[in-house]
Amino acid sequence: MDANLRCKVFPGQFSSELSVEGVQADGEKFSLFAPAKYVTSDEPVTRDRSVEGWLKVSVWEDQGEMVLVRLPCESFESGLFVTILAAQLLLERRGVVG
Numbered sequence: 001m002d003a004n005l006r007c008k009v010f011p012g013q014f015s016s017e018l019s020v021e022g023v024q025a026d027g028e029k030f031s032l033f034a035p036a037k038y039v040t041s042d043e044p045v046t047r048d049r050s051v052e053g054w055l056k057v058s059v060w061e062d063q064g065e066m067v068l069v070r071l072p073c074e075s076f077e078s079g080l081f082v083t084i085l086a087a088q089l090l091l092e093r094r095g096v097v098g
Helices: none
Strands: 002-011 017-023 029-035 039-041 051-063 066-075 079-085 089-093
Touching: 002 039, 017 039, 017 051, 017 079, 029 066, 051 089
Parallel strands: none
Antiparallel strands: 002 017, 002 051, 002 089, 017 029, 039 051, 051 066, 066 079
């Protein structure tokens, strides 16, 4: 199942990507460069500061409060999978977010 993970968004190294920072369930941060098509931001991304946004992920295992998700690209710290809190997600069901 696809979902959107709350994150902070920064400009990427290239125009086709964005830098994304998220928080795992244990409070540790993870970061990655993701293709822009996997990221939406609440406001335009600038070099001055981060903005709130959403990263498209796939839910692999749901344990209630904690969820194992697959990222669209490997993170620098944790690889392709991270465990996050369920409250950080918006689930997509049949094209409807919520």
